Structure formats: structure tokens, C-alpha cells
Amino acid sequence: MKLSKFGENFSGPSGIVELMDDLGSALNENPEMLFMGGGNPGRIPDVEQVFKARLEQVLADPDQLHSLMGVYQSPQGDRGFREQIAGLLKQQFGWNLSARNIAVSNGSQSAFFVLYNMFAGDMPDGSHRSIHLPLAPEYIGYRDIGLTDNLFTATRPEIELLEDNLFKYHVDFSRLNIGQQTGALCVSRPTNPTGNVLTDSEIEHLDSIAVQQDIPFILDGAYGLPFPGIIFNDAKPHWSANTILVLSLSKLGLPGVRTGIIVASEEIIQAYTRVNTIVSLACGNLGPALATELVASGEILDLSREKIAPFYRQRAEQTLVWLRRALGDLPYRIHRPEGAIFLWLWFEGLPITSQELYERLKARGVLVVPGQNFFPGITDNWRHKQECIRVSYAQDAAVVEAGVKIIAEEVARAYAE
Numbered sequence: 001m002k003l004s005k006f007g008e009n010f011s012g013p014s015g016i017v018e019l020m021d022d023l024g025s026a027l028n029e030n031p032e033m034l035f036m037g038g039g040n041p042g043r044i045p046d047v048e049q050v051f052k053a054r055l056e057q058v059l060a061d062p063d064q065l066h067s068l069m070g071v072y073q074s075p076q077g078d079r080g081f082r083e084q085i086a087g088l089l090k091q092q093f094g095w096n097l098s099a100r101n102i103a104v105s106n107g108s109q110s111a112f113f114v115l116y117n118m119f120a121g122d123m124p125d126g127s128h129r130s131i132h133l134p135l136a137p138e139y140i141g142y143r144d145i146g147l148t149d150n151l152f153t154a155t156r157p158e159i160e161l162l163e164d165n166l167f168k169y170h171v172d173f174s175r176l177n178i179g180q181q182t183g184a185l186c187v188s189r190p191t192n193p194t195g196n197v198l199t200d201s202e203i204e205h206l207d208s209i210a211v212q213q214d215i216p217f218i219l220d221g222a223y224g225l226p227f228p229g230i231i232f233n234d235a236k237p238h239w240s241a242n243t244i245l246v247l248s249l250s251k252l253g254l255p256g257v258r259t260g261i262i263v264a265s266e267e268i269i270q271a272y273t274r275v276n277t278i279v280s281l282a283c284g285n286l287g288p289a290l291a292t293e294l295v296a297s298g299e300i301l302d303l304s305r306e307k308i309a310p311f312y313r314q315r316a317e318q319t320l321v322w323l324r325r326a327l328g329d330l331p332y333r334i335h336r337p338e339g340a341i342f343l344w345l346w347f348e349g350l351p352i353t354s355q356e357l358y359e360r361l362k363a364r365g366v367l368v369v370p371g372q373n374f375f376p377g378i379t380d381n382w383r384h385k386q387e388c389i390r391v392s393y394a395q396d397a398a399v400v401e402a403g404v405k406i407i408a409e410e411v412a413r414a415y416a417e
């Protein structure tokens with residue numbers, strides 16, 4: 001088969017696809033695998049019950065059912081849903097928004113595909129622009145999203161060593177190299193894979209740098225504020241006329257529903273919507289059908305605060321206890337868990353690569369994600385890239401506890417070699 005450059009790039013081997021295939025086939029071969037690898041949210045019965053009840057209401061009403069299944073939605077997304085989202089954000093945080101500032105996407109991943117390629121790549125004047133990640137490690141799902149090569153540049157973080165084997169990454173503003181070649185800044189907050197929550201002042205500083213450069217500041221809130229709010233400190237929600245805030249219903253417990261939400265200036269929303277018309281024709285109806293009332297009543301915030309964040313906070317704390325007990329005196333560090341659904345483990349001076357550790361853990365029936373995949377835009381041979389793994393704590397507690405023991409055994413074996 002003769003493929004275009006696009007066909008070759010997107011259908012050929014790429015980091016994320018290989019990793020997902022590997023995780024998938026490992027699970028197929030051994031369904032008993034202790035799965036600490038994926039981004040699936042945990043199961044929270046009270047939250048599942050809310051969505052189930054709402055779905056039953058829709059199913060019981062022929063008109064609502066027809067709206068769910070029998071009509072194309074507009075490419076900008078359901079108007080009522082957009083109005084409620086804008087209303088909630090305006091009422092809660094005073095952000096100057098209307099439905100014209102909101103677009104819906106079929107999952108936030110597809111929104112990132114459109115947005116990143118809108119702001120970076122080959123420019124009309126022949127120059128090339130990149131999306132700059134002011135702090136990597138960053139989300140693996142960005143890595144292969146570019147329609148042109150070298151879509152990402154990134155800055156190495158400052159590492160603050162903390163007590164009790166913890167550490168925290170900070171944006172190293174002294175190294176941030178932003179200029180004409182930068183098309184947008186982007187951070188996920190909380191960050192996948194590290195659970196880092198960039199501080200309010202880091203966020204404000206980054207936005208002000210983006211304003212000075214006249215480029216957007218893209219804030220990936222897949223785990224963040226205001227919903228699903230998987231944040232364990234008192235970080236503030238952020239939006240400004242220069243910010244593109246991308247939210248998602250996935251980590252509320254609805255990854256199968258594929259609903260992302262973009263909050264941005266009207267100009268950007270209009271441009272995004274035109275692209276989305278070409279790429280998707282329409283947005284799915286299920287997310288808005290399930291969530292509009294929860295947004296209108298504000299219940300989505302209560303669920304986030306009262307059910308979702310406490311579930312993950314408890315899981316994070318428990319997993320930390322298990323890890324500390326199992327890793328004992330080994331030279332390990334854990335990124336301070338501030339949010340999201342993962343712990344990021346750093347084994348300084350590990351004699352094997354994170355890929356090798358991943359393979360060994362897989363052979364022992366434990367799936368994690370090797371850290372070197374989370375450095376889009378960092379092209380040098382920074383040893384740190386090979387010293388980290390990402391561990392999800394969203395699945396059953398018994399799975400996490402058993403997995404932690406095996407991780408510690410394999411890390412001890414590696415250091416002993």
C-alpha cells in the first residue's frame with residue numbers, strides 16, 4: 001500500500017501506539033496482570049449511580065432519547081450544555097464567558113490534536129513553530145500528535161528535593177526559551193504522569209509570558225479544576241482571555257463517553273469549530289445528555305469535591321504508605337502527590353533503564369508505564385528520563401498493593417546488580 005506522509009506518520013510505529021499495543025497484548029496474554037498502567041479512572045459507586053440515574057431518565061423520555069441518538073449535534077456542541085458550562089464558570093469564578101466561549105469535542109484528546117496543529121507546525125510565512133511545554137515530564141498523549149515533525153519543545157524542570165523521599169518539579173523560568181518559534185505554551189495541571197500541580201504563581205507567570213509573546217496559554221485540565229477536581233491542595237482554577245482551558249468528562253468516570261470541553265476566546269472557539277466540522281462533522285450527544293443537569297445545578301462540583309477528589313486522595317495516601325514500606329532503604333523518590341491518579345517514582349542512578357524495568361515488571365505480571373515516554377520535546381540524553389516510572393493507583397486497592405510489592409522487589413534486584 002502506498003501511503004502519504006500523513007499516512008506513514010500516523011499509521012506507522014509511534015511511541016504511544018507501540019506502548020498501547022504492548023499494554024493491550026500483555027493484558028490479552030495474561031488477564032491476571034496487575035494493571036497499573038492505563039489512564040482509566042477508578043470506579044466510585046456513588047458517582048456511577050448518578051450517571052446511571054440520569055441515563056435512565058433519558059431512556060424513559062422518547063424526546064430526550066431522540067435528541068440523544070437521532071440528531072446530529074452542531075460541531076461547536078450542544079447549545080444548552082455550552083450555556084450551562086459558561087454559566088457555571090462565570091458564577092463560580094467570575095470568568096467573563098458565554099456559550100460562544102465554549103466548544104465541545106469528542107474527547108479532549110481530539111481537541112488537543114486540533115489545537116496543537118492550529119498553533120504550531122509549518123506557518124504560512126515558511127517558518128516553523130512549536131508547542132512549548134514549560135515543564136516536562138508531560139502527558140504521553142501529546143507526543144505523536146503533530147502533523148509536522150518536531151511539534152514540541154520543552155524545558156527541563158527544576159527539582160526540589162523534599163523530606164520523606166519526596167520531590168517536586170518546578171518550572172525553571174531561568175531556562176525557558178520562548179520566542180518567535182513558539183506557537184503556544186501548554187501544561188497539564190495536575191500533570192499526567194507526575195501528579196504535580198503547578199502553583200498558582202507558576203500558572204499566572206506562564207500566562208503572562210504567553211500574553212507578552214501574543215500566543216495562547218493552553219491549560220489541560222483533564223484531572224483538574226473545576227471538575228473532576230482531582231487536586232489535593234488548594235490550587236486556584238485559572239482562565240483568562242488568553243487561556244485555552246481544556247476540560248474533560250473522562251476522569252469523572254466517563255472515558256467511554258468521549259466528551260471534552262474547550263473554554264477560550266470567541267475567535268479561537270470559532271476557528272476550532274470550523275476545523276472540528278471538517279474533522280468530526282458533529283459532537284457526540286451522550287456527554288451533554290448526562291452532564292447538563294449536573295452542571296446546571298452545580299452538582300458536578302459537589303461530586304468532584306465530595307466524592308471524586310477524596311477517593312483519589314485516599315488512594316494516593318494509601319499507595320504511598322505501601323510504597324514506603326516496600327521500598328525501605330532503596331534510593332527512591334516519589335513526586336509529591338498533589339493530584340491526578342498516578343504516582344511518579346524516581347530511582348536515581350538505577351543501573352537499568354526504565355524500559356528494562358518495565359519489561360521485567362511485565363514478566364512478573366505487573367504493568368506500569370516506563371518514564372522515558374513522558375518527555376516530549378526533551379531530546380537530550382538526560383539520565384533522569386530513564387530513571388522514572390508511572391504507576392496508577394486508580395484500580396482495586398488489592399491490585400495496587402500486590403503490584404507495589406513486586407515493583408519494590410524488581411527495583412531492589414536492579415540496584416543489587
Ligand SMILES: Cc1ncc(COP(=O)(O)O)c(C=O)c1O
Nearest residue numbers: 039107108109188192222248250
Ligand atoms: C493529561 C491528559 N490530557 C488529556 C487526556 C485525554 O483525555 P480524553 O480524551 O479522554 O478527554 C488524558 C487522558 O488520559 C490526559 O491524561
